[in-house]
Amino acid sequence: MLIDKAFFSAVADAAAQETLPRFRKTVEVDNKYTVGFDPVTEADRAAERAIRTLIGKHFPDHGILGEEYGAEHVERSHVWVIDPIDGTRAFISGLPVWGTLLGLLVDGDATAGMMAQPFTGELFYSDGEGAFLQRKGVDGVERLAVSRTTRLADATLFTTTPAYFKGTLGEAFARLEQSVRLSRYGVDCYAFAMLAAGHVDLVVEADLKVYDIAALIPIIEKAGGVITRRDGGPAEQGGDIVAAATPELHKAALAVLNS
DSSP: OOOOHHHHHHHHHHHHHHHGGGTTSOOOEEESOSSSOOEEEHHHHHHHHHHHHHHHHHOTTSEEEETTTEEESTTSSEEEEEEEEETHHHHHTTOTTOEEEEEEEETTEEEEEEEEETTTTEEEEEOSSOEEEEETTOSSOEEOOOOOOOOGGGOEEEESOGGGOOHHHHHHHHHHHHHSSEEEEOOTHHHHHHHHTTSOSEEEEEEEOHHHHTTHHHHHHHTTOEEEETTSSBGGGOEEEEEESSHHHHHHHHHHHTO
């Protein structure tokens, strides 16, 4: 199913109207956890409400799964998955590496999606056939393409934080980090967008939920990359995720992480 760029642009604009006025401002932060810290703000909630309204207007027969407001008709074949602010920790810290995620699952497969970063004016999206970048104020779109890096020794690796890798997985990630040319931390969904754009070669994350990754899968795949769970299963299921620019690099990363 092809999704018109105009719909993704409308979603990005509607979400930005709720997030940007609150970005780098003093906002109330709630904690979803009784133990630990999982922040949520009114920007998250307001953006999701705006996105749900647009989905209901354009696709009234589709289901919705959102991080903040849960499931609605998810038994349907077409289900939209929303993460209104992926990277809320970055958002409340004033760092412009968070993004609004919206992905479309068709019978469980991620087929189209977007990641919008309104502060930088970037909209990364896949309409179901290709992967593209629209920059605010620039006519036309850029087609996204991953790098051709095949060796770990030549690769740039991103993760949110190695603290999320526990026990033997933490040890395996440390070995992977020692195998690559460069590693960087802390950019959440923006790292996956940079992989699709050819600037990053490898992204590894632990314990992602479906709303963290559904929107990003088609962007990476249509840009030529490979993305699965660490066990090789579909990334749509969430969990430990490995995304790579090439099949060779993906295979090498899995070998280290599963050793």
